[in-house]
Amino acid sequence: MRLFTQMLLLAALFLLPAPFLLAQTAVDPSGHWEGTIQIPNMEMKIEIDLAKNSKGELAGTFGSAPQNLKGLPLSTVAVEGRSVRLVLKAGKEVSTFVGVLSADGKSISGDASQGGESAPFYLTRTGDARIAPAPKSPPIGKELEGTWNGTLDVGERHVRLVLKMANQPDGTATGTIVSLEGSGMEIPIAMTQKASSVTIDVTSVGISYVGVLNAEGTELVGKWTEGSAVLPLTFRRAVATETKN
DSSP: OOOHHHHTTOOOOBOOOHHHHTTOOOOOOOEEEEEEEOOTTSOEEEEEEEEEOTTSOEEEEEEEGGGTEEEEEOSEEEEETTEEEEEOOOSSSOOEEEEEEOTTSSEEEEEEEETTEEEEEEEEEEESOOOOOOOOBOOOOTTTOEEEEEEEEETTEEEEEEEEEEEOTTSOEEEEEEETTTTOOOEEEEEEEETTEEEEEEGGGTEEEEEEEOTTSSEEEEEEEETTEEEEEEEEEOOTTOOOO
């Protein structure tokens, strides 16, 4: 069974030594990139999208269809010469991709490493970037707004989760969820409320949750669905003195 925390263990970092950068001509890496990491005995398909945001800065997302990952936001996108540095804070171990853009800007190749292991990777630019905006949901009741803490029990493992939901001035609602056993990256969610029930979709990692608010407004009791696995999960409203320790 694939675990939520396992989904959050992916990270990326393209980095070349500084002396090499001096000899390179800058190439714009914006676009949709598809390729593979040559893991022993298998190929892991990955996708990376890079584009400039409203501030004119490069931003991007990471995905892997076999792992049901799509549009995980990159925390850092930096370019020097033909080297590109991407960071995805999605787990306790950072995966590092050291590569270089080809002279024609159509491919990136190099070595990927994580936890002392390394494997070659290759990416090809296949078109324009496909970065979806952060999900916005219909407004939710004030009884759902705020921070909620829950623990997902999987065998002997306990995964602590923090759920945040809030209405926005434009009449929409936004939210995030984070695993405290991972890197602490907040992943955007989509929400739909019907009476005391709320459905939460974490589309970037293929997870959903349906919970029902109790009469006191202190607990969301429901089911966490991850692939074929369905697990019980209760979120409890955080109080002012609670922390993420």
